[in-house]
Amino acid sequence: MTDTPVLLSLGHGFSARALTRRLLPQGWEVIGTTRSTDKLDALRDTGVTPILWDKDAIEAVLPKATHLLISAGPNDDGDPSLALVGDAIRARAKNLDWCGYLSTTGVYGNHDGAWVDETAGMTPTGKRGRLRVEAEAEWLAIPDLPLHIFRLAGIYGPGRGPFEKVRAGRAQQVVKKGQVFSRIHVDDIAQVLEASINRPNPGSAYNVCDDDPAPPQDVIAYAAELLGVPAPPEVPFEEAEMTPMARSFYADNKRISNDKIKDELGVKLEYPDYRVGLRALFKTL
Template identity: 70%
Template structure:
C-alpha cells in the first residue's frame, strides 16, 4: 500500500524530496499559497493544496509522514498558529515528521566549527524565529519530530551563474568570513534516509564537507564559465540590502558527521565545486 507525505510549504527542498518519493509510489500532497504555484506543483506529480484557505485536519490524519518547510512569520510558526489543535490530534499517527530549520540558529562563531550540540545563539531575528519555531514543534505531544538545520541552499535555478554572466556579481570580502552550504539534491537524500531510519528527537546539520568563503564560490563559477573574475568589494563599502548584509553577521563552519555516520549518507555533491560543475553541465 502506498504511503502519503503531507508537505507543508512545498518549496525548493520539498520538491527535491518529492522527486525521489513519487517514483517509489508515494502520494505527496504539497501546500502552496497560489493557484499558479499549485499548477506547477501538479505537473511534478504532487497533489497541490491551497493553504491557508483550506482545512488541513483530514490531510493530517491521513498522512504517514509530515514535512514542514514553511518558515516562521510575525505570529510564529504559521502552521501551529492556525492549526495547532489539528496537528496535535494527528501527531501520534505519523511514522515520521521533519522540520526544515537553518544553521542560522547557531549564530556567529567567528569562523569556528559547530555541531548539533552547539548552543543556540542566533545573531539575526530570522535565526531567533527559527529557534522559537523549533521549540514550538518539539512541544507537540507525540509527534515523531526530526529537525534538519540546513546550510545555504543551492541547486538548479539557485546559484551564482546568472549574476556572474550578467556582470552584476561582486566578491564581497570580509576577513574570516566562511559559510557552509548544501545542494538541494543532498537535502532530499538526507530527508529520505531519515524517513527510512526514523529517530524521533534527532537533530541533523545538513551541509557539505567544504565550508568556504563566499568569494571563492563566485570565483569558481567565473572560472567554469570562462569569464573574468567578478570585482572585489570590501564588506564595509559594499552596496547591499539589509537582508544580504545580515547573512554576513554570522561566520561558522558546520559539521555534518551525523548525516554521514548515522544516516549513512554519501553526499552527491560533497563540495561547491562538484555542485557547480553539475549545475553547469545540466544547463548545457
C-alpha cells in the same frame, strides 16, 4: 504505515520538491500546499496532489498523511503551520510515522569561524535566527510527534546558483577577512530527508551541509572560471552594496559539521563541496 505512504508537505518549496522527485518513483503520494490558485496545475504536473494553504483543506487530508514535512518558515506571528493547523497536528501527532522540520544553521549564531555540531548552544545573532529557535521549540513541545529537525546551510541547486548573477555582471566578490559559509545542494537535502525517513529517530536534529565551508568570494570566482569570464572585482565587505538581509548573513561566521548525517543516517553526499556542485550545475546550463 499504510500500503501507500503519504507525505503532506506544508510549504512545498525548493527542498520539498527535490524530496518529491525521490519519493514519487517509489510509490509515495505527496500532497503539497500552495498559497496561489495559479500554481495548483503546475504542482499537479509534477505528480503532487496540490491543495491550497487553507485550514479546512489541510485538515481534510491530514488524517491520511503518514509523514509530515514542514518547510514554511516563521514570521513575526510565529510558525505559520502551527498557527493555521496546530491543533489538528497535535491531535494526529501519534498517528504519524515521521515528521521533519526544515530549520537553519542560523540558530547557532556566530562562532568566529569555529566548527559547530548539533550539540552547540543556540545563540542566534539576528531576528530570523531567533524566530527559528522559537519555532523549533514549539514543534518539539508537541507530545508524541515523531519530530526530526534539519538545520540547513545555504541552499543552491538547479536555477538557484551564482551563474546568472555572474553572467549578468551583478555578482560581487565580497571579501570579509576570515569569513566562511557552509552550503548544501538541494539534492543532498532530499537525500538526507529520505535517509531520515528510512531511519527515524524522533527528537534528533541534523546539520545539513557539505564538507567544505568556504569564503563566498571563492564560490563566485569559481563560477566565473567555469563560465570562462573574468571574475568580478573584489569588494571589501564594508564597501559592498548589499541588501540589509544579505549583509546580516555576514554577522555569522562558522564552519558547520555534517558528521551526524554520515554517521547516523549513512549519507554519502553527491556534492561534497561547491566545486563538484557548480560543475554539475554548469553542465545543465
